[in-house]
Amino acid sequence: MSTSVLPDKVVHEAIDERQHIRTRIPAKAQLFGSKGEPIACDVQDISLGGLGLNCAEPLEVGGLYDVAINVGLSRVDLNFKAKVKVLSQKDGIVGTQFVDLDPQKADILRYIISSYMSGEIADINGLFNVMQRENYIKERKQKYQLERTFGQRLRAGLGTLIFLGLGVLALLYVLFKAYTLFFRIPAAQASVTTSAYAINMPDNGNVTYLVPEGQTEVSLGQPVASISTQLSTRLSSPADIAAMMDLAPGDVDALLGRANIETVISSPCDCTVYYSGARLDGFGYKGEPLMQLLPKDQPMTVTASVPYEQLDKLFRTRKVSLQVYGTDTTVDGRILSASVNQDQMVVLDIEPETALALADYQKPVWVQFHLGLPGMPTLDAIDELR
Numbered sequence: 560m561s562t563s564v565l566p567d568k569v570v571h572e573a574i575d576e577r578q579h580i581r582t583r584i585p586a587k588a589q590l591f592g593s594k595g596e597p598i599a600c601d602v603q604d605i606s607l608g609g610l611g612l613n614c615a616e617p618l619e620v621g622g623l624y625d626v627a628i629n630v631g632l633s634r635v636d637l638n639f640k641a642k643v644k645v646l647s648q649k650d651g652i653v654g655t656q657f658v659d660l661d662p663q664k665a666d667i668l669r670y671i672i673s674s675y676m677s678g679e680i681a682d683i684n685g686l687f688n689v690m691q692r693e694n695y696i697k698e699r700k701q702k703y704q705l706e707r708t709f710g711q712r713l714r715a716g717l718g719t720l721i722f723l724g725l726g727v728l729a730l731l732y733v734l735f736k737a738y739t740l741f742f743r744i745p746a747a748q749a750s751v752t753t754s755a756y757a758i759n760m761p762d763n764g765n766v767t768y769l770v771p772e773g774q775t776e777v778s779l780g781q782p783v784a785s786i787s788t789q790l791s792t793r794l795s796s797p798a799d800i801a802a803m804m805d806l807a808p809g810d811v812d813a814l815l816g817r818a819n820i821e822t823v824i825s826s827p828c829d830c831t832v833y834y835s836g837a838r839l840d841g842f843g844y845k846g847e848p849l850m851q852l853l854p855k856d857q858p859m860t861v862t863a864s865v866p867y868e869q870l871d872k873l874f875r876t877r878k879v880s881l882q883v884y885g886t887d888t889t890v891d892g893r894i895l896s897a898s899v900n901q902d903q904m905v906v907l908d909i910e911p912e913t914a915l916a917l918a919d920y921q922k923p924v925w926v927q928f929h930l931g932l933p934g935m936p937t938l939d940a941i942d943e944l945r
Contacts, residue, residue, distance in 0.1 A: 612654075621645060749909075828852065829856075833853055882924065
């Protein structure tokens with residue numbers, strides 16, 4: 560054991576704390592000094608740093624020798640030449656150190672040692688010797704400071720809380736996405752509707768609104784518009800001409816389009832006037848919309864369309880949520896009826912639990928159908944589709 564004495568303390572180094580790993584190899588060595596006479600020695604151990612020799616003859620401590628190492632195996636003899644320096648000698652055991660060992664010879668020696676220790680080249684005695692001893696450097700024991708200050712504990716606690724919060728948020732996000740995927744169906748399209756009377760141009764002509772601008776309500780039988788059109792007449796046979804000869808002159812002018820026919824449209828109910836666009840004052844074409852009359856006694860409903868492929872999931876509907884565009888509130892709805900249109904879309908008529916305002920007419924609506932587990936009770940209107 561080596562000891563280093565300092566003014567303040569003593570440091571003890573363990574015997575196995577070496578720079579290079581030593582191993583025992585069945586080898587012989589011959590030392591050549593200045594006299595030129597070889598000195599035969601047995602190799603006790605070998606490493607990249609030097610040799611441990613068992614020599615009967617005394618050697619000069621600090622002397623330089625040329626050494627020839629012969630590794631004798633069962634079928635192969637390996638020879639290795641180098642120069643060593645004697646560091647110590649006691650009871651026939653000589654400690655030497657390699658001097659000016661070039662990298663190529665160091666690589667050869669390293670390969671011989673590693674191959675012998677791994678069992679690739681070894682005799683049975685040498686292999687047992689390698690297996691019985693510990694050839695690795697132990698880590699020096701160190702004392703770690705395990706106590707933490709208040710600031711370190713606070714930072715560790717805050718870090719733990721932050722990572723815990725992020726993990727909870729990620730879990731909630733995954734659960735929400737799973738819920739929206741398996742337990743909710745959005746409508747393809749939906750809008751606010753009611754049983755309205757649509758008034759369109761019957762033919763090309765001039766229209767005059769009889770409802771003052773700004774008035775939004777009309778009563779039953781009240782005139783709402785006056786339309787002036789001409790008859791479109793076609794005389795295609797002699798009988799048509801003969802029948803025209805029996806008409807009065809004023810009727811002939813009307814029949815031939817030389818006179819206008821005035822038509823007055825009256826309100827069919829106590830209604831609210833709704834213009835889908837600007838008021839059409841003047842000439843209008845056939846089929847062009849004039850206005851819509853919304854009965855006051857008819858509530859506003861929502862018409863929603865769902866792809867027919869979602870019908871199997873739609874059977875599990877337990878709740879309907881509605882939100883009209885432009886509002887921040889969500890209301891529940893009740894399905895009144897269900898049908899299938901020509902586009903293979905399931906059309907649902909939904910009544911909101913809270914009455915909608917007339918200003919919401921024809922506005923788009925966000926509709927969500929909340930599903931239950933298979934086998935649970937569903938809405939009656941959905942069961943009618945089965």
